[in-house]
Amino acid sequence: MSPGRRRYDEEDVRVRPNPRGSRPRSKERPRHEDAVLGRVTAVDRGRYTTLVRAGDQPRTVLAMKARELARKGVVVGDQVALVGDTSGAVDTLARIVRIEERESVLRRTADDTDPVERVIVANADQLVVVTALINPQPRPRLIDRCLVAAYDAGLDPLLVLTKSDLADPEDFLRDYTPLEVPYVVTSSKTPGGFTGLDQVRARLHDRVSVFVGHSGVGKSTLVNALVPSADRATGQVNDVTGRGRHTSTSAVALALPDGGWVVDTPGIRSFGLAHVDLARIITHFPDLEPGTADCPRGCTHDEEECALDAWVAAGRAGPAGASRLDSLRRLLRARGQQSED
Template sequence: MSWRDLDEGDVRVRPNRRGSRPRTKERPAHADAVIGMVIGVDRGRYTCLIPEVATKRHHQPERVVTAMKAREIGRTRVVVGDEVALVGDTSGDPDALARIVRIEERRSVLRRTADDTDPVERIIVANADQLAIVTALADPEPRPRMVDRCLVAAYDAGLAPLLVLTKADLVDPAEFLASYTPLEVDHVVTRRAAGEVLGLAELRERLEGQVTVLVGHSGVGKSTLVNALVPDARRAIGVVNDVTGRGRHTSTNAVALRLPDDDGWVIDTPGIRSFGLAHIDVDRIIDHFPDLAAGTGECPRGCTHDEEECALDEWVAGGHAGPAGVSRLESLRRLLRSRSAAEEY
């Protein structure tokens, strides 16, 4: 058959699989990207708040934008509290969808692992200033080891810890607080009376101007506090199981909520059963006890600082750690045991 007998239907052109555009490692700079704060995460969609921008030439009001991760983000996890660069449709219209092309440098990161044998870190929130550890004094019973673990996580992340004790109308908080006096942990006590939550004024003072993440077991009253602090939050409130003594999970995702009068943010997180600390080096815990860390120089190699050969006992007995040395050493070792104990609290 001659080529003169062929028409366009008889010709097959093999596509160039390599394409016409040469590959490059250079990525767009996205100079026109706007910066927003991630305030919610739900099934691959990120709710971001873009602040108001006012200049002489134009004015853009504050708006909430829904976004998804761009390909260049890869597997990097975007969490509540992250400041991200957004491109695409950032109008905030109901059907608009922007893209997150960059995560700005994080000031702080609060992490945990599933347990003390799991090497995989899970980032809870980013860019928080303080960690509010919410625990009930009764119904359910307080779990000091969980509190200790949260304290270790706060110290490691560089967050200021704040103990928030609820249901003080059921139990006097004095005995529970006595064990944390040597650590000099700030605290707020709340109680219910006549259908109201007392102690909120003091709690608001501690939260003012801060980004605070709230962590605690289910049923300790965390959502009740959030609803009282942010009336429009409408967080679901659970009950405590009479058999297990544990609360039912009502919050499934972390969410950032702005306090009235723009005085700060609270980040409500789902209730937790355990708080793994496999990612934290024991030596970093001791660094938060400078009065005791100075005495570790005489410890034997590989000392866990919770054994008979530890030099800290002699250091404290010699008065080098001050009048509170004994209680401080006890607190340190309690935290170290919390780091090494592989069980659910």
């Protein structure tokens, strides 16, 4: 050590009494006991429109998701707890700090090979499948998929048939009447006004109903008739392709004037069921499931030994048995391909 340089020892080390960041992190999270409850009615780029009940005067509150929710998804229909500025005033923003337990979740995937499921809506109790009788033509396979998704989510199904002024619903109903799926026949073009609208209202009263259907079936027209203030965009069917143009771009929950909610969703062209267990699919075909009692052990219901062929041939599945069995096997094949990947 060179002359004149002092040796340092432990007494020269200064210890800050309360260094910043030395406090142990608590595992306890704020309980937000002062949070108010709201229902998510729309989602748009990280901003959530919620409806907060304050006596007889509900108010709309715009909110963002709090950091503590991390990657938890918030969807239309969710009941959430809000803190911060919940006045609903212009240019204010509340925080969603908690998602209440969901009573039901309606899901779908992009296709039957997509492992990523998408939650469409939470806390609904009815799935309304809207289909036109013509222009565009009904798509029974898509309808079957929607019914499977409804049963799997614990929702009651309802078929709403539109454009009955252009086609007789009898042929279509022949395939679905044996399933005892409730239905309403409607038309917005009859001289006497919108026929069937009162029956639809009765089915929706005091319920949370999700409307699904492919583009061009008249879903937005029906929603506008049920909720006059909705102002949902409507479109025309392409004369060449027979397909409708997407007019609804996001799901939105709309309060019905006489009680209940309608959740209008964008038009769909596919309804993947990758999230539905293969073993449960047959349970959602109540006209076919009894016929599996005579199937051999481990039957996939898509093989020569399957007893469903004899069940259908004997007419025990009803007049639509053959087409329903074909629909079932298409679903099983698509899902089976996913399980083998």
